[in-house]
Amino acid sequence: MSTIVQLLVSGIMLGGIYAVMSIGLTLIFGVLKIVNFAHGEFLMLAMYVAWAIVSSTGITTYTAMAVVTPLLFGFGLLVYLLIVRPGIEKPHLVVVFATMGLSIAMQNLALVAMTADLRDVPPLFGGAPIKFGPLYLRVELLLGFLISIAITLALTLFMKHTYIGKAIRATVQDRDAAMLMGINVPRLFLLTFAGGSALVGIAGCIMLPLYSTFPTVGLNFVLIAYVVVVLGGMGSMEGAFLGGICIGIVQSLSGYYVAPAYGQMFYFLVFLLVMVFRPNGLLGQRGAAMVGINE
Amino acid sequence: MVEGRSPASVGIQAISFSAAPRRGALSIIEMVVLASCIVVAVVVSNRYAVDIMIRTFLWAGLALAWNIAGGYAGLISFGHAAFFGIGAYTSTILLLNYGVPPWFGMFAGTLIAGCAGALLTMVCARLRGPFFILSTLAAGEVVRIAALNWRTLTGGPEGLEIPPVPSVVDMVFKSQWPYATIVIAYMLAMFALSVWIEQTRYGYYLFATRDDEDGASAIGINPRHTRTAAMAVSAATTAIGGTLFAQYFLYLDPTHVISPDISFQFALICAVGGLGTASGPVFGALIIVPLSELLRGLLSQSTSGLHLVIYGIIVIIVILYFPSGISGAISRAASRLSPRAGLPPVSNLKNSDAES
Amino acid sequence: MLNLEAVGRQFGSLWAVRDASLSVEPSEIVGIIGPNGAGKSTLFNLIAGAIVPTTGVIRFLDQTIDYGKPYQVARRGLARTFQIPKPFKQLTVRENVMLSALRRHHTPRQANTVAMATMEFIRIIELAEASVASLTIGQLKKLELARALAAEPVLLLLDEVMAGLTPPEIKEMMTVIGSLPKRGITVVWVEHVMMAIMNVAERIVVMHQGQIIAQGTPADVSKNPAVIGAYLGEKYAYAAR
Numbered sequence: 108m109s110t111i112v113q114l115l116v117s118g119i120m121l122g123g124i125y126a127v128m129s130i131g132l133t134l135i136f137g138v139l140k141i142v143n144f145a146h147g148e149f150l151m152l153a154m155y156v157a158w159a160i161v162s163s164t165g166i167t168t169y170t171a172m173a174v175v176t177p178l179l180f181g182f183g184l185l186v187y188l189l190i191v192r193p194g195i196e197k198p199h200l201v202v203v204f205a206t207m208g209l210s211i212a213m214q215n216l217a218l219v220a221m222t223a224d225l226r227d228v229p230p231l232f233g234g235a236p237i238k239f240g241p242l243y244l245r246v247e248l249l250l251g252f253l254i255s256i257a258i259t260l261a262l263t264l265f266m267k268h269t270y271i272g273k274a275i276r277a278t279v280q281d282r283d284a285a286m287l288m289g290i291n292v293p294r295l296f297l298l299t300f301a302g303g304s305a306l307v308g309i310a311g312c313i314m315l316p317l318y319s320t321f322p323t324v325g326l327n328f329v330l331i332a333y334v335v336v337v338l339g340g341m342g343s344m345e346g347a348f349l350g351g352i353c354i355g356i357v358q359s360l361s362g363y364y365v366a367p368a369y370g371q372m373f374y375f376l377v378f379l380l381v382m383v384f385r386p387n388g389l390l391g392q393r394g395a396a397m398v399g400i401n402e
Numbered sequence: 403m404v405e406g407r408s409p410a411s412v413g414i415q416a417i418s419f420s421a422a423p424r425r426g427a428l429s430i431i432e433m434v435v436l437a438s439c440i441v442v443a444v445v446v447s448n449r450y451a452v453d454i455m456i457r458t459f460l461w462a463g464l465a466l467a468w469n470i471a472g473g474y475a476g477l478i479s480f481g482h483a484a485f486f487g488i489g490a491y492t493s494t495i496l497l498l499n500y501g502v503p504p505w506f507g508m509f510a511g512t513l514i515a516g517c518a519g520a521l522l523t524m525v526c527a528r529l530r531g532p533f534f535i536l537s538t539l540a541a542g543e544v545v546r547i548a549a550l551n552w553r554t555l556t557g558g559p560e561g562l563e564i565p566p567v568p569s570v571v572d573m574v575f576k577s578q579w580p581y582a583t584i585v586i587a588y589m590l591a592m593f594a595l596s597v598w599i600e601q602t603r604y605g606y607y608l609f610a611t612r613d614d615e616d617g618a619s620a621i622g623i624n625p626r627h628t629r630t631a632a633m634a635v636s637a638a639t640t641a642i643g644g645t646l647f648a649q650y651f652l653y654l655d656p657t658h659v660i661s662p663d664i665s666f667q668f669a670l671i672c673a674v675g676g677l678g679t680a681s682g683p684v685f686g687a688l689i690i691v692p693l694s695e696l697l698r699g700l701l702s703q704s705t706s707g708l709h710l711v712i713y714g715i716i717v718i719i720v721i722l723y724f725p726s727g728i729s730g731a732i733s734r735a736a737s738r739l740s741p742r743a744g745l746p747p748v749s750n751l752k753n754s755d756a757e758s
Numbered sequence: 759m760l761n762l763e764a765v766g767r768q769f770g771s772l773w774a775v776r777d778a779s780l781s782v783e784p785s786e787i788v789g790i791i792g793p794n795g796a797g798k799s800t801l802f803n804l805i806a807g808a809i810v811p812t813t814g815v816i817r818f819l820d821q822t823i824d825y826g827k828p829y830q831v832a833r834r835g836l837a838r839t840f841q842i843p844k845p846f847k848q849l850t851v852r853e854n855v856m857l858s859a860l861r862r863h864h865t866p867r868q869a870n871t872v873a874m875a876t877m878e879f880i881r882i883i884e885l886a887e888a889s890v891a892s893l894t895i896g897q898l899k900k901l902e903l904a905r906a907l908a909a910e911p912v913l914l915l916l917d918e919v920m921a922g923l924t925p926p927e928i929k930e931m932m933t934v935i936g937s938l939p940k941r942g943i944t945v946v947w948v949e950h951v952m953m954a955i956m957n958v959a960e961r962i963v964v965m966h967q968g969q970i971i972a973q974g975t976p977a978d979v980s981k982n983p984a985v986i987g988a989y990l991g992e993k994y995a996y997a998a999r
Contacts, residue, residue, distance in 0.1 A: 376544060
């Protein structure tokens with residue numbers, strides 16, 4: 108009994124962390140309506156930068172966030188201007204292939220620069236898990252989860268009460284109408300892409316203590332991120348959070364009861380099931396998947 | 403923009419020659435390229451070069467197979483490695499466990515892959531754009547993980563090995579030449595299939611469905627059937643390539659055979675060469691495979707992986723600035739040289755006008 | 759040829775079309791008019807097989823239409839135009855027309871011949887190799903009609919073909935449409951441009967708020983008080999036939 112609770116709790120916490128990783132993606136997907144195949148590599152970059160900072164200065168990854176986040180913002184800006192923007196008005200497969208090329212380039216650049224060695228950071232407090240009643244929790248997992256809640260809350264408030272937040276929601280629903288209402292959509296695209304990348308920066312910092320980083324670490328997570336985004340519905344903050352939790356639980360439970368490798372297969376199956384039966388996600392907009400994007 | 407012409411000069415497009423690659427007819431350039439492929443194949447004798455050539459033509463055939471779904475039907479799939487793997491594993495398993503010659507085992511793989519392709523399309527029938535692409539990716543991964551774990555069937559991560567005992571019946575050869583012949587035959591067959599599709603009613607129906615599903619439906623086309631058939635054919639022919647791969651390399655394992663990298667490769671070759679034309683995938687393979695080899699040879703000494711960085715950058719540049727790929731660029735260049743030559747090329751991406 | 763019996767279609771709680779009964783004989787030209795929101799487009803899409811009726815039965819050539827799959831209806835000999843032209847943008851004008859012809863002529867070569875003939879008839883033959891993007895709205899409408907005719911239908915559904923055309927273009931279209939029954943094609947036509955439809959159609963059906971309020975010759979219908987009331991007094995002078 109307590110095993111299940113333990114699994115559920117760690118699954119939920121893991122899910123929160125997956126959510127942070129996916130929130131940027133759902134924004135980008137929802138607002139720009141493009142698939143960024145290099146999203147995993149952005150995460151990889153964030154993790155490597157965080158690792159570099161931690162290794163050379165000894166501060167924790169959580170403090171390093173202050174540097175990593177703006178750095179990823181800038182990187183996102185650059186990628187948007189050079190690679191995404193030229194492809195925006197073209198058929199979506201242009202952006203798909205372009206970001207794929209970016210993904211390949213980044214993975215191998217990391218391989219060349221950092222070699223394939225795993226890099227990790229020393230655990231906090233010597234690695235002893237905290238005991239909460241019958242449960243054992245890793246500090247980093249708990250911290251990550253708390254940060255993810257904070258971020259999700261902050262973003263939800265942001266989306267509801269600020270002009271930019273409302274502009275984003277409007278653009279997710281109907282790009283043309285948003286333009287007609289005076290929203291500077293091109294500028295919004297830029298902000299959203301860069302902002303989404305910054306969020307990935309935060310995610311990287313939270314995840315580094317839990318996972319080592321290596322050049323192809325992005326591949327593991329990008330598909331999870333997309334599953335979460337699809338589950339939660341494009342453009343929805345709460346959806347991404349809930350979706351993340353679902354996936355976290357699925358992975359935690361299936362990792363224990365089913366062979367770990369099959370566990371990975373589970374969330375692909377979940378993805379396919381969602382695509383077939385509720386392609387707009389659990390909380391998403393009706394008709395989004397049917398109509399497609401860029402039509 | 404091509405102006406209208408007087409009725410007298412407008413002919414039926416079926417049999418005419420032109421410099422540029424066009425849908426439905428062989429252009430002079432295409433014929434030259436194909437002919438030189440065969441000439442090169444006959445003439446070259448360096449073992450390493452022949453190996454590159456075999457791989458180039460195999461990938462060309464595979465890309466042509468992918469193109470039927472991705473280019474002609476507009477069903478961009480990043481899970482085609484699954485069909486590739488089904489073909490490779492089916493014929494190999496039949497060979498190793500039951501002694502079935504790959505010449506026949508190939509067809510079993512084709513059948514299974516074709517059914518899988520049809521199933522995939524039916525499941526994902528209502529999905530468009532990125533959702534469809536991601537679903538194919540997920541489906542491919544499901545197959546890979548299944549193959550990785552189903553040890554009794556596939557040998558798991560250790561993979562399967564075909565004993566290198568030369569035998570014509572078992573499609574294992576000591577010399578490279580039989581392999582080269584088979585692979586070239588495959589490529590030519592796929593090329594012929596592509597050209598044939600372009601010229602028939604079915605090809606036109608594919609283009610229409612890809613372009614505007616409702617409009618297609620209004621003129622009597624059943625979009626679902628059209629798409630399912632395209633994917634099934636694409637999957638089945640990809641599986642044949644899988645068998646050839648297995649017989650040449652004599653070793654299979656899920657991580658290398660059913661990986662997203664392989665799926666991306668199919669797509670990238672077509673994107674670089676020109677989606678939706680018969681010659682595009684061939685051009686793409688002719689450029690990418692030898693180029694990867696060259697880069698790997700040049701740069702791996704110093705740092706492994708650098709060649710792929712360059713590869714990635716090339717992909718970005720090509721897709722952003724030459725969306726119709728190499729064959730599109732050739733078409734445009736040729737039609738500038740001789741403005742009366744044939745019809746304007748069928749561009750595969752909506753705003754190719756913006757390029758010129 | 760075409761029979762609608764008490765056909766209705768509901769969207770949510772709104773009955774876009776209610777209790778519509780209509781019968782079309784071969785080689786007729788039947789026009790459907792009505793103010794905006796009368797349900798003409800819904801009726802049109804019901805006949806075209808694009809949506810499924812909630813109530814009632816639609817019979818085309820003695821077989822019911824209720825599949826919601828336009829291609830099945832199209833294969834039985836029904837062709838339609840789209841109000842906002844939807845040509846295949848990646849193909850030339852000729853290829854667009856040829857695609858429709860392919861339904862009955864299975865090789866591209868045969869279809870091409872039919873396409874050329876159709877384009878001559880509609881008088882857009884000089885645009886054959888032009889790309890769709892370069893056409894004016896009038897030319898696009900003609901293309902729509904050419905595509906519909908190249909399918910060699912027995913029943914042609916026209917959806918506001920006159921909208922956006924200049925007066926000379928309208929006159930040209932009127933002649934073309936008027937000549938269709940002689941070629942064995944029955945026409946059901948939704949239109950707003952009164953001058954055109956009242957002078958070409960033999961029978962007019964008037965819709966208002968989802969129901970058919972009048973049917974008859976153009977002369978009868980234009981004098982019908984219910985019709986005049988529906989249009990709020992809009993009256994268009996028309997030349998007596």
